[in-house]
Amino acid sequence: MTVEVYTIVITGLGGQGLIRLLQILGQALVTQGYKVITSETHGLSQRGGKVKCFLRFGNKLNAPIPLIGTADMIIALEESSIIDVLNYAKPDKSTKFIISTYEKHNINVEYPSLDYLLNILYENSDNIYFIPAMEIAFKHTKSQKAMNIVILGYILKFLPLNQSIIEGSIKKNFSGEALEMNLNAFNEAFNL
Amino acid sequence: MSYDKIIEGKPGDIKFFLGNEAIVRGAIESGIDIYTYYPGTPSSEVGESFMDIYKEVRMKWVESSINEKVAIEVAGAAYARGATAMVGMKNVGLNVASDPLFALATTRPKNKNSALVILVADDPQQHSSAVEMDSRNYLKLFKIPALEPSNPQECLEFTKEAFKISRKLKLPVILRTVTMVSHARSNVIIGELKQSKIEEDFDLSKEVNVALRIYFLDMKENHIYNRMKHALEISENSTLNRVENEDAINEFKLGIITSGVSYSYVLEALDFLELNTPLLKIGMINPLPVKKITNFLKRCDQIFVVEENDAFLETQVLAIAQMNRLKVRIHGKDPFSYSKENSLLPFVGELNPTLVSLALIKITNLKPKVDLNQIIKRKYNIMERKPILCAGCPHRTTGYALQKAVKKIKLNSERNVYFYQDIGCYTLLAFPPFSFANVKYCMGSSIALAQGVAQTSESLNIAIIGDGTFFHSGIPALLNGIYNKTPILVLILDNGWIGMTGQQPHPGSDTRYYKEGNLKKAIDLEEFLRGTGVNVTVIKHNENKDEEYTSQLRNLIYEKGCDVLENKSLHVILIKDECIQKTVKRQPIIIRYVDPELCNNCGICYSQFLCPAIDERDNSAFIDSNSCLGCGICEEICPNNAINKEED
Numbered sequence: 064m065t066v067e068v069y070t071i072v073i074t075g076l077g078g079q080g081l082i083r084l085l086q087i088l089g090q091a092l093v094t095q096g097y098k099v100i101t102s103e104t105h106g107l108s109q110r111g112g113k114v115k116c117f118l119r120f121g122n123k124l125n126a127p128i129p130l131i132g133t134a135d136m137i138i139a140l141e142e143s144s145i146i147d148v149l150n151y152a153k154p155d156k157s158t159k160f161i162i163s164t165y166e167k168h169n170i171n172v173e174y175p176s177l178d179y180l181l182n183i184l185y186e187n188s189d190n191i192y193f194i195p196a197m198e199i200a201f202k203h204t205k206s207q208k209a210m211n212i213v214i215l216g217y218i219l220k221f222l223p224l225n226q227s228i229i230e231g232s233i234k235k236n237f238s239g240e241a242l243e244m245n246l247n248a249f250n251e252a253f254n255l
Numbered sequence: 256m257s258y259d260k261i262i263e264g265k266p267g268d269i270k271f272f273l274g275n276e277a278i279v280r281g282a283i284e285s286g287i288d289i290y291t292y293y294p295g296t297p298s299s300e301v302g303e304s305f306m307d308i309y310k311e312v313r314m315k316w317v318e319s320s321i322n323e324k325v326a327i328e329v330a331g332a333a334y335a336r337g338a339t340a341m342v343g344m345k346n347v348g349l350n351v352a353s354d355p356l357f358a359l360a361t362t363r364p365k366n367k368n369s370a371l372v373i374l375v376a377d378d379p380q381q382h383s384s385a386v387e388m389d390s391r392n393y394l395k396l397f398k399i400p401a402l403e404p405s406n407p408q409e410c411l412e413f414t415k416e417a418f419k420i421s422r423k424l425k426l427p428v429i430l431r432t433v434t435m436v437s438h439a440r441s442n443v444i445i446g447e448l449k450q451s452k453i454e455e456d457f458d459l460s461k462e463v464n465v466a467l468r469i470y471f472l473d474m475k476e477n478h479i480y481n482r483m484k485h486a487l488e489i490s491e492n493s494t495l496n497r498v499e500n501e502d503a504i505n506e507f508k509l510g511i512i513t514s515g516v517s518y519s520y521v522l523e524a525l526d527f528l529e530l531n532t533p534l535l536k537i538g539m540i541n542p543l544p545v546k547k548i549t550n551f552l553k554r555c556d557q558i559f560v561v562e563e564n565d566a567f568l569e570t571q572v573l574a575i576a577q578m579n580r581l582k583v584r585i586h587g588k589d590p591f592s593y594s595k596e597n598s599l600l601p602f603v604g605e606l607n608p609t610l611v612s613l614a615l616i617k618i619t620n621l622k623p624k625v626d627l628n629q630i631i632k633r634k635y636n637i638m639e640r641k642p643i644l645c646a647g648c649p650h651r652t653t654g655y656a657l658q659k660a661v662k663k664i665k666l667n668s669e670r671n672v673y674f675y676q677d678i679g680c681y682t683l684l685a686f687p688p689f690s691f692a693n694v695k696y697c698m699g700s701s702i703a704l705a706q707g708v709a710q711t712s713e714s715l716n717i718a719i720i721g722d723g724t725f726f727h728s729g730i731p732a733l734l735n736g737i738y739n740k741t742p743i744l745v746l747i748l749d750n751g752w753i754g755m756t757g758q759q760p761h762p763g764s765d766t767r768y769y770k771e772g773n774l775k776k777a778i779d780l781e782e783f784l785r786g787t788g789v790n791v792t793v794i795k796h797n798e799n800k801d802e803e804y805t806s807q808l809r810n811l812i813y814e815k816g817c818d819v820l821e822n823k824s825l826h827v828i829l830i831k832d833e834c835i836q837k838t839v840k841r842q843p844i845i846i847r848y849v850d851p852e853l854c855n856n857c858g859i860c861y862s863q864f865l866c867p868a869i870d871e872r873d874n875s876a877f878i879d880s881n882s883c884l885g886c887g888i889c890e891e892i893c894p895n896n897a898i899n900k901e902e903d
Contacts, residue, residue, distance in 0.1 A: 077642070086440070090259070093271045093442055100406070100441040103273070104382055104434075105757055111867050112642035124406065126519035127439040128607045130527055132625040143638045150630050168870065170862050172639055190373075207881050 065193065065224060068121035072151045074114065075140030075216045076167055080211035081114050081115070081171045083236065086141075088215060091232040092120045095224055102127040115148060134158050137188075139166050140196070140210055143175050145184070152187040160188045161218055163196035163210055192217070194252065203248035204241070216252030226253070262308050264445050272443040274436045275300040277407040278374060281307070281414025285370075286449040288315045288338040291326040293727070294756040295345030296383035297437040298376035302343055303757065306770060312448065319759050322698075322727040323348035324355060329369060331359045334427070335464050337366030337457040339418060343374035346390040347697060351728065353393065356427070356465035360397045361478045363425050365458040368451075370422035372414065377433045379563045380605035383755075385678055385697065387603065389564035390431060394541040398479060400486045401429035401541040402495065403515040407441040413495070413538065415446070420489060424482045431540065433563065435516045435605070453530045487542045490653045495538030496547055503531040507619050508556035512548070512572060514540055516606075517561045523608035528621050529653060531900040537568065548575050559586045559599075559618060561639040563606045566590035586618055641686050646868035647839075647884030649750055649796065649832030650681040654689040655864050655892070656805050657717075657746070660812035666717060668820050671714040675704040677729070679721035680755045681748050688865060691719060699728025705743040706736050715820055717744045723753035723761040733827070737789050742823040744816050748781060750834040758837055768841060781829060789827050790815075796832035803891045835884050845900055853897035860898065 071088075075081050085101045092099045104114055119125045131150045136159045139145035145162055152158040164185075168174050184191055194217050200209035212233065219229060220241040230246065237245050259270045261280050272280065276300055282290070290309070302319055309317040314382055315338065315511065320326035330342035344352060356373070371391040378384040394401050398571045410432065417428040462470050489806040490496055513521050514537035525532060552558060552575065561570040569587040576583055585637045589597035590625035599605065599614040613627060644651045651869035661672050676682055676695035685692030695706045705716040720729050725747055736743055751765065752758040760766050763780045784791040794811055796804050808830065815826040854875040860874055866889055876897070878889070891900040 076640070089440060090271045093269060098442050099271065100439055102435055103438045105439065105706070111645075113640050114419070114639070123440065124408075124519075126523040126608055127406075128434045128520070130523060130608045130625075131614060131627060132630045133527075146635045146637050149635060150633065154625060154630065169638075169640060170865070175636060175638060179636065 066121045068119060068123070068125050069136075069222075070134045070151075071118045071136045071138060071141070072129070072134045072148050073116045073118065073138045074144040074148050076144065077112050077114050079114070079140045080208060081116050084211040084215060085116055085118055087229070087232045087236055089118055089120075090235065091224055091229040094228050094232070097121060098124045100125055100127050113144060113147060115158060136161065136218065138214055138218065139163060140214065141165055142180065143167075146175065146180070147185065149187050156187060156189045158188050158190070159221060160184060160191040160192065161214060162193050163214060164193050165197040165207070165210060194255070196252070199251055200248055203251065204244040209245055209248045212249050213252040216249035217255055219253055261304055262312055262448065266445060266447045267839065268445050270443045270445055271440060271547065272407050272411075273300060273438060273440045274404070274407045274410040274432060275303055275438070275611050277410035277443045278414050279304040279308075280443070280445055281411040282341055282372070282418070283312050283314075284411070284446045284449055285418035286339050286451040287341055287418075288329060288451045288453050289333045289340045290314070290317045290343065291320050291330045292318075292343035293320055293323045293351075294753055294759045295348050295350055295376070296756055297378055297432070297434040298343050298345045298374060298754045299759065300437075301374060303759070311312050314451070315453070317387060318759070321762055327352040327359065327373070328355050331355060331427075334369050334371035335362065335364045335366075336369045336451055336459060337364070339368060339370045339422070339451060340374045344376070345384070346375060346377040346388045347384065347386060349375050349393060356397060358471075360427055361401045361474045362466070362469065363463040363474055363477060363482070365460055365463055366454075368422065368453055369425060370418045371427040371730055372417045373420060373427055373429045375429055375431050376437050377431065377564075379433055381799035382434050383408040385682075385695070385875070387564065389567065390442070391540060391567040392565060394429065398483055399426050399429060400424070400489070400539065401431055402538055403431045403540045404436055404538070405515050405518045405536075407439055407443050409538070410436065411443055411445070417496065420486070424485050426478070426482050427488065429541075431515070433516055448534065483542060487545070490539045490542050490544040491546050492898065493539060496544045497536055497538075498547075498551060499534045499536055500531060501533055505531050508557060509571075510535065510551060510555035510557070511559050511561060512537065512551065512568060513561040514538065514568065517564070518610070520606055520611045521561050521610045524615055527608065527612050527625075528615055528619070528623055530615065530619065530621065540568070543568070543571050543575075545575055548572060548756050549579050549581075552576055552579070552581050555583055557584045557586060557618065559615065561587075561600065561606070561611055563616075566602070580647050586614075591595065613783055626793070642683060643865070643867050644680060644683050645835055645884070646866055646882050647886035648680065649830075649835065649837035649886075650684060650748055651864065652796070652805060652832065652886070652888050653681070653746070653808065653830055655746055655888075656689065657691065657812055658689055659809045660816060663764045663813050664816045664820075668715070668817065670820060671717050672816075673705075673708055673714055675701040675718045677701040677718075677720040677724045678755075679724050679748070681719055681721055684719065688863060691717075698724055702729055702732035702736060702743070702745055705745070706732070706739070706741045709741050709743045710739075715744065715816055717746060717816070719746050719748065721754070722747060722749040722751065722763050725780075726761045726763060726778075733789070734787060736825055737787055740823070741825055742819045743825055744812075744819045745825070745827045746812070747780070747827060747829045749829055749831045752834050752837055754834045754836070776845040784829060790824060791827040791829060793829045793831060805888060805891055806843060828871055835886060839884050844883070845887065846880050846883045847878055847887060847890050847900060848880075848887055848899050848902045849876045849878055850897045850899060853895050855895055855897075857894065859892060859894065864889065864892055
């Protein structure tokens with residue numbers, strides 16, 4: 064399949080495994096034959112703070128950062144985090160929003176109301192998918208850390224990517240019991 | 256952690272490498288002998304990767320040095336003696352290394368194999384830095400060649416090219432990256448690994464290696480008029496500097512000059528605007544190819560120079576246009592005006608394709624398919640989240656005890672208390688609820704900053720510094736304070752590692768359980784401090800179980816703080832509490848639970864101690880068992896004994 068360029072924006076909080084998600088997905092796309100570029104944020108900024116990463120793939124190599132208004136997909140591993148990257152959504156509202164319903168509240172900071180959130184989300188996209196990623200992750204792995212793998216399983220249906228290739232990429236990252244649990248979480252999300 | 260192993264694979268294989276990993280691959284494809292570094296985001300993964308593989312590829316040596324000055328001196332002398340050497344640091348590290356580098360740049364090794372590449376990773380936008388600094392300005396001072404890759408593939412190729420140029424010219428070569436290149440991950444086609452050609456016999460003649468008046472002026476003549484002249488020839492003839500879209504025609508007669516990651520943003524913006532322009536891509540950013548630039552300027556009516564931060568290229572392009580009396584209009588930052596309005600691109604912060612597109616729209620008046628300004632105008636209520644210390648971080652415990660102690664000192668002495676911060680995770684204590692920060696500059700400065708105010712006021716001045724930073728450059732400032740009998744309180748937060756950049760070792764680190772193993776001799780910081788004759792008190796977490804640790808620490812800070820004020824003495828408190836990210840990898844995590852029956856929701860654990868693993872839920876504190884790393888401090892500070900090791 065030829066893809067000129069496909070841009071994914073991934074947002075969430077430090078410690079949620081965004082970089083792992085980028086690496087697994089990116090490696091699979093490279094194996095599939097695409098040119099891929101991702102940008103990661105390391106260091107102090109990752110600790111509990113907001114993280115914003117990009118993954119872009121296609122037949123030519125692109126810049127590590129996209130233009131605003133041009134993303135094909137926006138993934139939020141934490142619900143409110145998507146607000147920070149709404150300007151990457153296409154004005155024609157075709158950008159897919161994949162949102163984990165997990166909410167991380169901070170003491171002394173007001174969390175956006177659901178009304179406000181839904182309002183601005185539907186202003187920006189006609190393709191919004193809410194995923195109970197925390198619940199699925201917890202069910203299979205007894206930990207919310209696997210939310211990134213759940214999201215990965217869910218988005219696969221939108222991507223030109225062979226399932227066995229992405230499973231191979233996951234296998235490079237886990238072993239033993241953890242691998243089995245993560246694959247179960249991945250498969251449940253894939254079949255949602 | 257590398258996902259794709261750096262040393263595996265055959266020439267032509269495609270890897271999925273970070274820019275930093277591609278640099279390592281490029282170096283081992285150049286027969287590197289030695290790599291020295293001081294960790295600093297975004298350069299750290301280079302050193303860590305070398306540490307993983309150096310024995311396997313039979314390099315002579317890899318070290319995480321005490322600071323960048325020492326790192327460049329170790330690598331510099333290895334270069335002088337005929338090694339293929341590399342040294343790595345972040346942009347501000349070059350400030351620390353600049354003193355030896357000035358002499359080193361002019362020396363001229365006599366050994367055939369000598370080559371030295373200096374990796375300098377800038378961090379525009381300060382993703383992980385205390386300041387934003389464009390290291391390219393140093394190139395005019397040092398007068399050495401520099402290459403700037405724009406993506407991971409170029410990281411590999413330019414590293415190899417840098418070694419070749421250095422070996423040929425006998426000049427150190429800077430490899431300059433930025434965060435979006437070092438931390439971009441992409442397809443990288445690898446080449447062949449190469450064995451080192453280092454020889455045991457070598458020449459260390461003083462005429463070419465000793466910075467001393469009778470030798471230096473000769474070396475400097477040769478440096479500028481011979482070696483840099485050769486560098487200029489390379490710059491003019493190399494494909495590192497090349498014109499792309501040579502035949503592109505546009506109605507504006509516009510051409511673009513750019514380098515590094517900005518090059519990829521330019522391509523993106525041109526695509527977006529469906530604009531065709533010739534483009535001069537500068538890969539060798541010092542010395543600039545004057546003839547190539549002149550020829551490029553001659554064919555255009557307008558030029559747009561696209562670069563991040565300072566107008567390093569633009570000021571030189573302006574000079575080249577003037578030298579040739581060219582009427583071409585040069586767009587960019589209008590660097591001599593200090594005017595935000597006149598500047599098409601910012602001096603401050605990272606570039607991106609949107610900013611480059613907006614600037615091109617101003618130059619051309621083109622109407623893009625997506626109205627960018629319309630998108631920018633829309634504002635949303637964004638939730639503020641400051642970066643926070645990890646759950647279980649020892650610095651939070653110190654902050655909590657310090658807060659209590661200082662409150663008491665202020666109450667009893669009626670004096671003001673000021674805090675001097677340094678570079679490390681503990682910098683986050685600058686934010687509420689702690690707010691321990693009055694002055695902070697750079698690595699190792701806290702102890703001297705405290706002295707400046709202590710010598711000129713009656714206040715209590717407290718320096719907060721980590722162990723890694725203390726070793727890096729805090730020691731001279733402490734000795735200065737001891738010698739001058741300056742009344743300050745110094746808190747050394749000894750967590751055993753360079754925590755912020757990924758828990759790398761420093762000379763005080765106990766590396767027994769890690770990849771460095773028994774190869775290092777850890778310096779005993781306590782003995783070191785006692786040797787200086789300073790008043791030092793050591794407190795270790797979990798040593799005295801009879802008394803609660805936070806109260807011990809609070810009382811100690813209170814007592815020594817009062818003594819600094821009353822007796823005008825200098826006190827050091829060495830707080831030994833290991834980084835939780837290290838201990839959880841060696842010890843089982845004992846998670847704590849809240850008993851909702853006993854909890855009266857006073858909020859001390861989640862709103863005063865501010866542990867990110869604790870939240871309020873159903874009118875009670877609640878510990879998230881996935882986030883808790885088992886430090887146990889919440890159990891200690893809970894006034895109702897509602898936090899325990901067992902779940903009910």
